[in-house]
Amino acid sequence: MWQTRGRHTGPAAPDVLRKHLQALKDAGTVQDFMELPDADTPEGESAFEARWQVAEEVTVRARLRLAEWSGPGQEWTLTAEAERPWDLRWPSPAGMFWPWETDTPWGQETVTGERFLVTNALPSDDKELRRTLRAALRDTWTVHLVVHEAMTPDEHGRRSLVPLLPPGLHHRVIEHRAAPHQLRTVNWALKESRVEVPRGGALVLPGAPAPADYDAADFSVRSVFLDGTHPTELLDAVRRFAALPRPLPQDADAALTALREEWQLLTLEEELARERKLVVMYKEALEAMTESRDLYREAAEHAHEALAAYREMAAEAGEPRQAPARKSGSPFQQLGRTLERFRETTKGLRPSAPAATAAPGGSPDHKHTTGTTGGDEPEVTDR
Structure with a gap:
């Protein structure tokens, strides 16, 4: 792994990078490069990726990030990683991204x-x-x-x-x-x-x-x-x-993580390998979802079987199936309803009193009598 950081104090730093990288690609020094879309970089920043080979066909991948700077120009952070431990005899990655000229504005x-x-x-x-x-x-x-x-x-x-x-x-x-x-x-x-x-x-x-x-x-x-x-x-x-x-400098760890996990400049073989990994991942996810669905359906079937068995047992025992009463209202309302039902019940248990009504003159009415000899006699009522 190779890292460094610097400042570009002149204008149009992205244009300088595009022009130099394209020249190196045309010369065969750089295999390929790309500028990341704006959607993949924070606001006010830009990033470039490039890939080239060094001795014995060792592939080097590098990313340069341009960010705003408090002074004139922009700050750039460059991280490169090779397929084997870095050899200091290999070309400087900074020289792959930036053209070196006298008083060049990027070399601070x-x-x-x-x-x-x-x-x-x-x-x-x-x-x-x-x-x-x-x-x-x-x-x-x-x-x-x-x-x-x-x-x-x-x-x-x-x-x-x-x-x-x-x-x-x-x-x-x-x-x-x-x-x-x-x-x-x-x-x-x-x-x-x-x-x-x-x-x-x-x-x-x-x-x-x-x-x-x-x-x-x-x-x-x-x-x-x-x-x-x-x-x-x-x-x-x-x-x-x-x-x-030495420990990594501040922000260097994030730059290395971005290079490894967010790399987008892929070869055809790398794209094919990535798609195969996605297919395997989706297949495993689908199998897990199918297994979960089967387990849920099996559990539901067991629950229905248990409920049917319970209902058959209840029917054989002659127990009425009724839903439990739903309680509502405050405790005082429930107590009032209970007392009301108790009062209605006690009314039916109370003995009936003889009917007696007062005549206009203040004398009580005579009782009704029914004859027992010579057959039934008409009912006589004194008024």
Whole structure:
């Protein structure tokens, strides 16, 4: 896996990417590329995917994301992954997406604002110098190298040492140059990190947090000859530092996840394999739904059988089947209805009283009599 981040300070960054990627595709350097649809990227962002092969037909997939930046231009984040462990001798993925030209607007690191593949002189103002080095110490995306010029170098000495590194480090290393009189200020700014730059030498900054195996003595060089001599010791220190295990920078994990799980630039074979996986997934889902439906139907049949058996048993026992009464109303209403039913019941159990009505004169009526001799006699009533 290979990652870096930078800024494009000029206009029309997507146009630059399209033009360069198309030129590399026409030349056969890049197998294919695509710009992701707007629907697949957050608002204000764009993304490009590209695929190419390196030594021994190892396929590399890479995604570059462009996002808004607080200053002019846009921030870009590039993540690449190969089919086998990354070899620093392979071409830099940044060079596959961006054209490298003198003063190219895309080649700036995001934290300090310094440029890749050139020497970056530390600011002459002491406050700006300290601010730059402290920002470099906080950077977790880029390797920062500080070289002290023991004397003013000639044209050969002013050339950057980064192009002498393997291509895989060209856009992951920033070279800072300290003038002869700036050594004390530089080491004062680095004092909190407990590291210092040797006079006439160089130091690979530890970053924050420093790798567990970082030792300033192992990553500092006592003498660097800026006369065109190949700085073997310094280049070896940078390579060893870049190989140290370090936690992923902020947002790097999300970029790697997007590359692996949201990749869209597929070959015909990859598309066929993906469709086959979808068919298998849909088949398994359909089988699970069918099994669930059969289980539900079986359970319903058992429930109906149990209900029919219960009804047959109830009919044989002579028990009426009636739905339970549905209770409604408040407890006081239920109590009132119960008392009303009790009163109606007690009315039927009360003995009947003899009917007696008062005559107009105040005398009671005579009782009705029925004759028992000579047959039935007419009923006589005194009025």
